[in-house]
Amino acid sequence: MNSVKLNNGVDMPLLGFGVFQMTDATECERAVLDAIESGYRLIDTAASYQNETQVGNALRQSGIDRNELFVTTKLWLQDTSYSGAKAQFERSLNRLQLDYVDLYLIHQPYGDVHGAWRAMEELYEAGKIRSIGVSNFHPDRLADLIAFNKVVPAVNQVEVNPFHQQLQTVPWMQSRGIQPEAWAPFAEGRNDLFNHPQLAAIGAGYGKSVGQVILRWLLQRNIVSLAKTVRKQRMTENLGVLDFSLTAEEMLHITAIDTATSAFFSHRDPARVEWITQRKLDV
Numbered sequence: 001m002n003s004v005k006l007n008n009g010v011d012m013p014l015l016g017f018g019v020f021q022m023t024d025a026t027e028c029e030r031a032v033l034d035a036i037e038s039g040y041r042l043i044d045t046a047a048s049y050q051n052e053t054q055v056g057n058a059l060r061q062s063g064i065d066r067n068e069l070f071v072t073t074k075l076w077l078q079d080t081s082y083s084g085a086k087a088q089f090e091r092s093l094n095r096l097q098l099d100y101v102d103l104y105l106i107h108q109p110y111g112d113v114h115g116a117w118r119a120m121e122e123l124y125e126a127g128k129i130r131s132i133g134v135s136n137f138h139p140d141r142l143a144d145l146i147a148f149n150k151v152v153p154a155v156n157q158v159e160v161n162p163f164h165q166q167l168q169t170v171p172w173m174q175s176r177g178i179q180p181e182a183w184a185p186f187a188e189g190r191n192d193l194f195n196h197p198q199l200a201a202i203g204a205g206y207g208k209s210v211g212q213v214i215l216r217w218l219l220q221r222n223i224v225s226l227a228k229t230v231r232k233q234r235m236t237e238n239l240g241v242l243d244f245s246l247t248a249e250e251m252l253h254i255t256a257i258d259t260a261t262s263a264f265f266s267h268r269d270p271a272r273v274e275w276i277t278q279r280k281l282d283v
Contacts (some may be wrong), residue, residue: 001041002242006154007177010102010131011057013070014219015044015239018183018226021114025054031230032058038235045228046074047088047283048259054096060097068124071096072103074135076283080111080193088283093128104129105157109141109267110277114148121151122205136267157181162199162214163191165258170223181224185214187263198253206244216241217254236243
C-alpha cells in the first residue's frame with residue numbers, strides 16, 4: 001500500500017476505507033473485515049458514525065498486527081472543548097478496544113476547537129494518539145488554529161471529488177505541511193458521476209472504471225482518499241489503481257469538470273451550522 005509521510009513523520013496509507021453510514025452492526029463488522037482482507041490498512045470511523053464498537057470488533061477479529069493498521073476516529077462537536085475532548089476520546093478508545101489511535105480529528109469546525117485541540121495535543125504527547133488533525137476546516141480556520149497552538153494539524157479531511165476539487169484549498173494545505181484527505185471522493189454518485197463521459201472515456205483507455213480513475217486522480221494529487229462500499233468486489237476494484245498513471249492532459253481534463261461547489265452543503269451556511277450544532281448524539 002502506498003503511503004504519505006505526515007508532518008510528524010508518521011506514515012499514512014494513501015488509500016483508506018471509510019464506514020460512514022454503516023449503521024447495521026453485522027454489515028459494518030463484515031465490511032471492515034472484508035476491507036482488511038482485501039488489503040486496506042487505513043480504517044476511518046467517527047464517534048458520530050455510531051459504529052466504533054463494530055470497527056473495534058472487526059479489527060480484533062482480523063488478526064492483523066496493530067502496527068500494520070492505521071485507525072482514525074473523530075471528536076463529535078458536542079464535546080468540542082478541553083474536558084469534553086478528553087472524555088470523549090477515552091470513550092472512543094474503549095469502543096475501539098485499542099490502546100491508541102493513529103489519527104484523531106476534530107470532526108467539525110465549531111465549538112471550542114482551541115480547547116479541544118489543546119486536549120488533543122496532550123493526548124498526542126502522551127502517546128495515546130499518533131497524529132492529530134481536523135475535518136471540514138477551511139483555510140482561514142486552519143490558519144487560526146495554527147496561530148494559537150503548538151502542533152500544526154497533520155491532516156484535514158475535507159470533501160474532494162471531481163465536482164468539488166478544492167483547487168485552492170489543497171495546495172494551501174500542502175504548502176503548510178497539512179495532508180489533505182478526501183471524504184466522498186465519488187460524491188456518493190451524485191450528478192450521475194459514475195457515467196460522466198469524460199471520466200468514462202479516460203477509464204476506457206486503461207480498462208479502468210470511473211471510480212478507479214477518480215482514485216488515481218486523487219493519488220496523483222497526493223491526496224489520501226476514503227472509499228466506502230460494502231461489496232468486497234468493489235473494495236478490490238478500488239485498490240486497483242496502482243498499475244496505471246494519468247497523463248498531464250488527462251489530469252487537466254478532470255480539472256475542467258470542477259464546479260468549485262460542494263456536492264452536499266457548505267460548512268459556512270448559517271442554516272447548516274444551526275442544524276449540525278444542535279445534533280446531540282450518544283457518544
